[in-house]
Amino acid sequence: MKNTTALFKALAHQTRLRILCLLLDGEVCVCQIMAILSLPQSTASRHLAILKNAGLVEDRRDGTWAHYSLARNCSPLAGQLLEVLGEHLPHTNIGAEDCQKLSEALQKKDCA
Amino acid sequence: MKNTTALFKALAHQTRLRILCLLLDGEVCVCQIMAILSLPQSTASRHLAILKNAGLVEDRRDGTWAHYSLARNCSPLAGQLLEVLGEHLPHTNIGAEDCQKLSEALQKKDCA
DNA sequence: TACAATAATCCGGTTTTTCGGATATAGCAA
DNA sequence: TTGCTATATCCGAAAAACCGGATTATTGTA
Known part of the structure; x- marks a missing residue:
């Protein structure tokens, strides 16, 4: 039950739901999330950490960049909620x- | 999106998840929720108001008693989450x- | 009418969450 | 090494959520 509450x-935060929505089509790097949601860097990073800690997203490191995506091996409940x-x-x-x-930004390839 | 966040x-609170769990088998009166969850009256009432305001539960008045149950005509999203x-x-x-x-209390018929 | 019972709301204080600038860490390039 | 970039974490302040006793409102009953 504790995990469920977590x-x-x-x-339970609009910014985090918006981030999840961006991740529905695949992995996105932090810089794009900051740009699209107009978030300060520390704020974006913190929300991503909360989602990661909850087991909803995972990150992939590519040099100094961090790419986030929906967690593949999440709990059954998390999977149902993401669905x-x-x-x-x-x-x-x-x-x-x-x-x-995001779609427009990907076409411009600002941040591959 | 604002509704979704709400x-x-x-x-996002353990007490409210526990209340919803109690309501899965049918309507329950406030006094039973207070007793089973060991909540002060004002706390129980406030959590129920939050659930009602979110469209997750509805109440039925029977004299001075209030019976709560899962909302029948809730939004599609709320319905999926309740499921x-x-x-x-x-x-x-x-x-x-x-x-x-709750099952034991209902057999004793403490609060019909 | 007066009183008892149930539940909603009010109030203030406490705890939790959130925020963003500042700082720290890590990788890449010159 | 030095410097630059991207990201994570730290820190103090602001905002939001939570708590439970006290009060209020409503209903039923004598």
Whole structure:
């Protein structure tokens, strides 16, 4: 039950839901998250750490860059919640807008 | 997205998850929730108000008593989350223990 | 009407969470 | 080595959430 509560705490913040929405289509680097959500670097990093600590996302290091993606081997509950969010977040106004921005940024290849 | 965040905030507290677990088998009155979770009256009432405000539960008045149950006409997202929680909460230690206490209390018919 | 019982709301104080600038760490390049 | 970049962590302050006793509101009953 404690783990369950921790999981929902991690999801109980708009910024973190927006980050998860960005990760639905694949891994994204921190610099893109900062740019799209207009977050200070420390804030972006902290929210990502909270999601990672909850077992919702994982990171991959590539030199000085850090790429985040949805956790592949997450708990069954986390997996179900991510699935539900995957159906829902892209249909919200902010979620769709963020994903659109990410799509544009990927075409420009600002940060590969 | 704001509604989504509010929904997860409502779920991000152990007491409220325990209350939802108790409601999985049907409506429960406030006095039983107080007794089983050992909560002061104001605390129980406040958590129930948060769940109701999030659209997760609804109340039925019967004289001076208030009976709470899972919301029948909740949003699609809330419905999915309740479904996931319905599979998960009863399998947790605390959840199972609480449900057991409720079952015993209902047999004694302390508070019909 | 007066009183008892149930539950919602109020109030203040405490705890938790969040924030962003500053600092620390690690990798890459000159 | 020196410097630059990307990211994580630290720190103090601000905001939000939580708590439970006290009060209020509503209903049922004598």
